Amino acid sequence: MSNHLDGSVSRYLLQHADNPVDWYPWGDEALARARTEDKPIFLSIGYAACHWCHVMAHESFEDPDTATTMNAHYVCIKVDREERPDLDSVYMAAVVALTGQGGWPLSVFLTPDLQPFYGGTYFPPEPRQGMPGFPQLLHTLADAWRNRRADITRAGAQVVAQLVSQSTSGTAEGTFDVGTLTTAVHDLVEHYDWDSGGWGMAPKFPQPMAIEFLLRRHLAGDTTALAPAVHALRAMVRGGMWDVIGGGFARYSTDNSWHVPHFEKMLYDNAQLARAYLHAWQVTSEASFRHVAEETLTFVTREMTTPQGAFLSSLDADSEGAEGRYYVWSLEEIRATLGKDADLFTEAYGVTAGGTWEGTNVLQRSVDNATLAAHHSIVQGDVDALLDNCRTRLLKVRGKRVRPAADDTVLTAWNGLMLASFAEAARALGDQRYLDVAIRNADFLLTALRPDGQLRRTWREGTTGPKAYLDDYASLILGLLELYQTDFNNRWFVAVRLLAEEMLARFTDPAGGFFDTPDRAEQLLIRPKDLQDNAVPSGNALAAEALLTLAALTGHTEWRKLAEKSLDLVTDLVTRYPTGFGRWLCAGDFDLAKEMQVAIVGDPADKRTMELVGEVRMAWRPNLVVAASPTPLPPGVPDLLADRPIVDGQPTAYVCEGFACHQLVTRPEDLREQLR
Structure with missing residues (x-):
């Protein structure tokens, strides 16, 4: 009953x-x-x-x-x-x-x-x-x-x-400045686990926001910031928490060495980690980082995307009544699947007859390519291709198992995080497939999750749930901003402006920052205003970042002031607990950086226009925003594009700092020089 x-x-x-x-x-x-x-x-x-x-x-x-x-x-x-x-x-x-x-x-x-x-x-x-x-x-x-x-x-x-x-109660007094960022980097480096990777002891959680912050500070010239970020990314991807067969990350590791995960897969983890690995590849050119980013997005496309283009919330840890059963292997299964290649694979991933966890094997890379090549008398350069082939065959076999249950609830906030990852991957990797996924997702969020013009938090089987919270608005705004800067479709920016005005009207706390719940929401014991980043970024941190990005594209100083007032609320907290305020630190880095804006006017179908856009995308520039449009400008474009004429009939780029622009350029090589 x-x-x-x-x-x-x-x-x-x-x-x-x-x-x-x-x-x-x-x-x-x-x-x-x-x-x-x-x-x-x-x-x-x-x-x-x-x-x-x-x-x-x-x-x-x-x-x-x-x-x-x-x-x-x-x-x-x-x-x-x-x-x-x-x-x-x-x-x-x-x-x-x-x-x-x-x-x-x-x-x-x-x-x-x-x-x-x-x-x-x-x-x-x-x-x-x-x-x-x-x-x-x-x-x-x-x-x-x-x-x-x-x-x-x-x-x-x-x-x-x-x-x-x-x-x-008020937070500790202080002004968020460059010293805040420097102190946070020092703490992250000092408390880094150089033996196993990451921060803290088991259960050990990924820290994509802290890693993103360290990558940013490396680009800003901090010579200590890159090493822990790269070390953590390498440690996590050996396997266990990283699904070496199907891609994607589990929620956390139950041990210090990232071997045995808690097997549930959450959309928000994979959104943030895909982006962290993408940025690490852009910074270091390390091919394995790009591979992980691509495999994560492929996993999400294959297993966590609905026919309508929305992203599912999670995959369960359990299947057939047991945790992790879908993901673990026996030696016999691997030998039956791989035949003559089984010895290479089992050595590479430490597979044993007795198992590495509860009588089964959680795959984790344990032997490097040079050792494998020597042991099996093969060319070292062929090892990756052979292991890739083994993983493909194992994925096909695993696909016949009973799958973990999926939570097919669509959450606006988490979809916004993944939308940003697909949009940014599309432009960084030049892959139209990622852009297609991002466009379908954005269209779904702006229609199905916004019935009658009211943004909602959840959708499932055609029915929407409660009205949206702060993190829904802020995350969707950031996702749409990444998509706009990828395909320059002004529909996304028009939607962003409207969402931002709604967010400010419904969530602003006059004392600084934002409430998590909208005005006229159900009265609870308190009106929550959570500042700390947890597994997902704080709605306040996302809102601050969204307003800073919008201010850079529009010149609206009031939005910047609101964001900076929010940053001041957490000045003391981010230096004392940087792993709990990673997204705040990224927002602060953006606010304090030498802001750079690029406006490009020209027909997007013109090869010369795309060459200018391509120069902007040659590297990860986390503190740069870009707007582009044909002329005449359609209504609602970013203010950055206003009064930027095409020169001599050629697509034209304007590089600006704080809306003060350098000499306009029409040649890609001149734009490249200004971006330096």
Whole structure:
């Protein structure tokens, strides 16, 4: 028998629609019932690809006895953190305040007036490793609600007071300047793990935003910044967290050496890592970085793109009831598939009869090409081609396995991140296929996710979810800006202007920065304003970057001032915790750099126009913006193009710094010299 989730848009909520727990979605019906019946609320927040969410569901939420207890004593509410990041932000902060740590599944007990009084993450079905058993916890808290109500009310009030204090307290004083960037680089270099790569200890997460920042600072002349960025990228791509057979990255590594991943694949990780590897290739010319970027985008196109051109949210870690089963191999399978090439492949990737993880093999490159060539009496230059052939054959065999479930919810914010990656790859690599993917995605987002002119956060099977949040607006704006600078279709820039005005009207905090939720949104305990970058960039960091880019293209100084006011909010934080503020650091680097704008006027079909555009794209210039258009200029083009005539009937380029322009040029070699 279904509960109250069966009409949900969210894939995650639908996964729980047949639980014996009488789940409600967050909404008036559930909240009114809690008040009417004077019952506490059990709030469970997770997402479709969350492995431990599945474990707790199987152990507890599918258990009839546990469900009976939950239904008798609580109003039970399920929330998809991807659909409602505002609820996740508020109650994650509450659990961190209560326990010192958070994660998913997020399990929070609330009073009927929504004050959190107890919380945690995963709870086992019986006491284990210092954690109470979930049934035991349910009974204990139900008894406290009946007999020690004052204690619960007091605990809830204390948590709310702490949340309100945190949300209204000012950040440390300071001005975001070049010294801020230098201090952050020093900290990232000093705390880098030169043994295994990356930052921190297991579980070890990729840090694409920090890597992007280091690449930027290398281009700015910091001689210490490149080495850790390159080392981290090489470490991650040996395999394990990187899927050497099918491409794409898993969520994180469970060990320090990037070998055994948590196997779920998230759209946002692959969007950011594809871009980091692309930029690293542009900076270093290291071919393996380009290969990883291309393979990641190929994976997304093959396995995470809908027929309509939207990008799926995630692929599950589990298949056939086991984590990672889709991705791991036995020695026998590899020998049966590869035949005479099996010895080369198994040596290259450390495959053993006993396995490298739970009796199976997680592939990770362990022997270099020179050693393989010597051991197998082959030419070293042929090794890569042979291994590529092996991977292709293994991918075909793997394709016959039961695939991990996909969360086919389309999230505007995450699609914006991936849109930017495809758009930038299209122009950096000159690949029309990537541009086609980007255009279809942008068209989908501006139509299906914007019914009646209202941007929405989610879409699934033709139905849209709640109104968009700050990160949806900012991420989509940045994705469209990258696409505009790739194909110069003015439709994208016109849409960006409109979205930016809406974002400013709905999210601006007069005290600086932006709220995560729009004006007139549902009233929660606090109006969240999350500044920290997590696995996805902070909406505030994205908004600051979007406004800086728009200011560079339009000359609107007010937008720049708003962005700089936001940067000042995090000055102290970015130097103390740079891995938690990587996108902010990138935005700050852009703001403080010697800003360069290029305006190109000329027929885009003219070979001479494209030669000028090609000069701009010869290198990664992260602090350069470009606008191009035929004449006469269509309405709504970037202000950078205004009053830039074609000279002598030839396509013409104007290189500007802060809207003060150098001598116009018509020859590619002259443009190349000015760009230097």
